[in-house]
Amino acid sequence: MKHPEKRYLIITVDTEGDNMWRSMFSQNSVEHRISIQNGKFLPRFQRLCESYGFVPTYLVDYEMTESEPLREMARTGVPAKRLEIGMHMHAWSTPPYYVFPPERDATHFNPYIGEYPTEIIEQKVECLFARLKDAFHLERITSHRSGRWQLDARYAKILRRHGIFADCSVTPGMDWSDQIGQTKDSGGSDYRDFPKTVYEMDLDDISKSGKSGFFEVPVTVEREDGKVSWLRPTGRNLSQMLALVERKSEEQVPYLEFMIHSAELMPFGSPTFPSEGAIEKLYQDMEQLFARLSKEYRGIGLSDYVQEALV
Numbered sequence: 001m002k003h004p005e006k007r008y009l010i011i012t013v014d015t016e017g018d019n020m021w022r023s024m025f026s027q028n029s030v031e032h033r034i035s036i037q038n039g040k041f042l043p044r045f046q047r048l049c050e051s052y053g054f055v056p057t058y059l060v061d062y063e064m065t066e067s068e069p070l071r072e073m074a075r076t077g078v079p080a081k082r083l084e085i086g087m088h089m090h091a092w093s094t095p096p097y098y099v100f101p102p103e104r105d106a107t108h109f110n111p112y113i114g115e116y117p118t119e120i121i122e123q124k125v126e127c128l129f130a131r132l133k134d135a136f137h138l139e140r141i142t143s144h145r146s147g148r149w150q151l152d153a154r155y156a157k158i159l160r161r162h163g164i165f166a167d168c169s170v171t172p173g174m175d176w177s178d179q180i181g182q183t184k185d186s187g188g189s190d191y192r193d194f195p196k197t198v199y200e201m202d203l204d205d206i207s208k209s210g211k212s213g214f215f216e217v218p219v220t221v222e223r224e225d226g227k228v229s230w231l232r233p234t235g236r237n238l239s240q241m242l243a244l245v246e247r248k249s250e251e252q253v254p255y256l257e258f259m260i261h262s263a264e265l266m267p268f269g270s271p272t273f274p275s276e277g278a279i280e281k282l283y284q285d286m287e288q289l290f291a292r293l294s295k296e297y298r299g300i301g302l303s304d305y306v307q308e309a310l311v
Helices: 025-032 037-051 068-077 118-136 155-162 238-249 274-295 302-310
Strands: 008-014 056-060 084-089 142-144 221-224 227-230 256-263
Touching: 008 302, 037 056, 037 068, 037 274, 056 068, 068 118, 068 142, 084 118, 084 256, 084 302, 118 155, 227 238, 227 302, 256 274
Parallel strands: 008 056, 008 256, 056 084, 084 142
Antiparallel strands: 221 227
């Protein structure tokens, strides 16, 4: 079927260790408690995407660079543009490990990247860039999503200096400020006043458009009357996702952005899908969702969407 002009589906996968929802902010927990068994379950998801002509963007954090199944997928998939490898920053598990001063250290929750001193952020970004390039034999990394959906002007500027031009950290209409980090008075980003669709970001005021060469491609999410609808499966929201697709189709939006965590593709890898039966239900839902999407949207990687559709 011929796809309508400039209608794209972007599939993003937060590719991270098993069950990263738990608090693990200590050097010992980072070094010894993060397992990466979910990498074995990625090929099934990749096959599903390819069967519909979709191109997942795997946004990879530090520990998942060691996943051999992911490395093997990328070895042939990246050159053939069947998948993209991008960056996913979990600040607490990316070296160098940093101990917050006692007067700032307040909780046992995983910290946001924005809580760190600028020089530590720079070092973490450089470390993760080098690790990704080496693990996947890449010349450059151009796409990114921040851990815990946190983005600020300081971090965005650092990412842009390192060559990132496609980001997907923003969740329009969502306020994460009550989700605390590691330090006193910390909290997530408030995206209630941010654009609802793709825009070139002003790096001094990231809620506004500018001429930075740094494009924000927000995930598809709606918040209305206290209800949140994501293009993000939970095992219980197929009808809501399909209704969201229909609304966006009627609005003729140029792209939709689906997201999932890699650990959600593995039984017992997440709180959301805690059994083999839950995983089978997830795949049944994704089959129906992808079948609907394939009628109208062409699959594309996150960076290619920016380069082909926007620039």
